[in-house]
Amino acid sequence: MKKLEQLYEGKAKKVFATDDPGVVMVDYKDDATAFNGLKKGTIEGKGAINNRMTNFLMKMLEKNGVPTHYIEEISDRETLVKKVTIVPLEVIVRNVAAGSLSKRLGLPEGTPLRRTVLEYCYKNDDLGDPMVNEYHIAAMGWADELTMKQIAEYAQKVNKLLIAYFKPLDIDLIDFKLEFGITTDGQLVLADEISPDTCRFWDSKTHEKLDKDRFRRDLGGVEEAYREISHRLLGE
Numbered sequence: 001m002k003k004l005e006q007l008y009e010g011k012a013k014k015v016f017a018t019d020d021p022g023v024v025m026v027d028y029k030d031d032a033t034a035f036n037g038l039k040k041g042t043i044e045g046k047g048a049i050n051n052r053m054t055n056f057l058m059k060m061l062e063k064n065g066v067p068t069h070y071i072e073e074i075s076d077r078e079t080l081v082k083k084v085t086i087v088p089l090e091v092i093v094r095n096v097a098a099g100s101l102s103k104r105l106g107l108p109e110g111t112p113l114r115r116t117v118l119e120y121c122y123k124n125d126d127l128g129d130p131m132v133n134e135y136h137i138a139a140m141g142w143a144d145e146l147t148m149k150q151i152a153e154y155a156q157k158v159n160k161l162l163i164a165y166f167k168p169l170d171i172d173l174i175d176f177k178l179e180f181g182i183t184t185d186g187q188l189v190l191a192d193e194i195s196p197d198t199c200r201f202w203d204s205k206t207h208e209k210l211d212k213d214r215f216r217r218d219l220g221g222v223e224e225a226y227r228e229i230s231h232r233l234l235g236e
């Protein structure tokens with residue numbers, strides 16, 4: 001399949017058209033941002049790690065009944081995926097309090113939650129991705145009720161599958177962010193990425209952070225953390 005013109009450049013990825021109107025090519029960058037783009041940097045090797053890790057996990061999820069946009073890995077950084085219209089929501093899944101939840105509710109990071117928490121943020125950089133609920137989503141027409149029911153079901157299923165997958169690798173899945181899209185033939189699928197950029201991973205024994213919080217909070221050892229996760233998951 002031919003890589004044609006660039007359709008879009010995001011903070012961590014570029015998206016290119018292909019000669020198939022239903023297929024696009026994602027190209028992962030080493031660029032990293034935080035705080036809605038205020039903090040900028042580079043994490044050497046991140047693009048390749050996030051590409052391979054996302055594809056590996058998407059394949060695992062697909063096998064277990066979660067439809068995804070994944071088609072085929074083309075190179076270290078490039079992957080063919082189904083062209084989708086993104087549902088303009090960040091779907092956040094939390095197992096343990098951390099990050100913005102800890103801040104908002106005054107909970108020490110690491111406080112266990114009695115049940116999985118789902119949150120939705122409206123994807124809009126100008127507004128700083130504000131948190132919204134299902135009433136706002138329906139009122140604004142960002143997704144219909146049936147789609148939201150399906151998104152919540154998929155998010156819970158992804159959570160169960162990822163927790164189980166990471167546990168034997170001595171990694172606790174604290175929280176993560178998902179995005180969903182609608183394909184050109186109307187199917188709801190998991191899209192975007194699943195990587196240390198979009199998940200909080202803590203070492204089960206030492207509770208060391210092995211994710212983008214090392215970059216966000218200037219903790220050092222950023223590249224090493226990405227490589228460690230990649231090594232445990234992919235053996236690379």
Ligand code: TMP
Nearest residue numbers: 098099100101175176177197198199200
């Ligand atoms: P938060 O605690 O900052 O709300 O983040 C929750 C999870 O979502 C965490 O695993 C990081 C991920 N996340 C993104 O993938 N993109 C974002 O823009 C933000 C703010 C968080």
Ligand code: ASP
Nearest residue numbers: 011033034035036037038
């Ligand atoms: N990548 C996001 C941004 O710069 C934020 C984050 O991941 O913390 O907006």
